[in-house]
Amino acid sequence: MALGIILLGVATLLRADDASNDQPLTPYQTALLNYKTGHYDKARAAIDIAEKANPGDLPTEILKARILTEQLQFDEANKLLRSLFEKPGTTPAISDAVGIALGDLYLRKRSFDKAAKIYEEFLAEKPTDPDLILKIVYSLVGASDLLDAAKYASQLRPLDLDHPCYYFAKAAVAQATGKAQEADDAIQTARTIYGITVTNRYLKTYLEVFASSDKSPASDMTPPPPAQK
Numbered sequence: 001m002a003l004g005i006i007l008l009g010v011a012t013l014l015r016a017d018d019a020s021n022d023q024p025l026t027p028y029q030t031a032l033l034n035y036k037t038g039h040y041d042k043a044r045a046a047i048d049i050a051e052k053a054n055p056g057d058l059p060t061e062i063l064k065a066r067i068l069t070e071q072l073q074f075d076e077a078n079k080l081l082r083s084l085f086e087k088p089g090t091t092p093a094i095s096d097a098v099g100i101a102l103g104d105l106y107l108r109k110r111s112f113d114k115a116a117k118i119y120e121e122f123l124a125e126k127p128t129d130p131d132l133i134l135k136i137v138y139s140l141v142g143a144s145d146l147l148d149a150a151k152y153a154s155q156l157r158p159l160d161l162d163h164p165c166y167y168f169a170k171a172a173v174a175q176a177t178g179k180a181q182e183a184d185d186a187i188q189t190a191r192t193i194y195g196i197t198v199t200n201r202y203l204k205t206y207l208e209v210f211a212s213s214d215k216s217p218a219s220d221m222t223p224p225p226p227a228q229k
Helices: 027-036 040-053 058-070 074-085 091-110 112-123 130-142 146-153 165-176 180-194 196-209
Strands: none
Touching: 027 040, 027 058, 040 058, 058 074, 058 091, 074 091, 091 112, 091 130, 091 196, 112 130, 130 146, 130 165, 130 196, 146 165, 165 180, 165 196, 180 196
């Protein structure tokens, strides 16, 4: 996929100090930028440099695990994340970041039951987090548990100013039940409200959930802009 996956609430834990216009990006910042824009090979090269410059840095290792996940190196990413749980100096916030990254790994790997279990554990601590609820919906849809997926989707509201999760949850349940037009309409509504850039970041994960299924999502990653009237 060409678009970088959303950090799903963890971006603030993966530190990336803003660089001023007259300062070059650090290797970590370069890795993060390339990760978020979907240039995973460049991100991997930069994060390897960052890791050598600052060995043992937890945010660097979390980002490396996420890059490995996008490179489909699941075993290596899993091993790295598991090791971070027991690493000295791990704060609750970092533990949360590691746990969500592990859930994202399982979702990317299409191990939907494992992903749902991890996300539900974190949702107990953050019961209104829209991104976590959406990830659970995706996991349950992937596991063909459509009844529970619909129940979680009903917890989301369309009035969220920052997260189009309601529309993507609605689209996922509709797509899984063979209502392709309803799914497409929900994503088009999200695109109208939140814009193409935000919508496409969410769309990446949505498309991955339905990858290799017999019900391909109705929406394209980069749809043409609306016709001028």
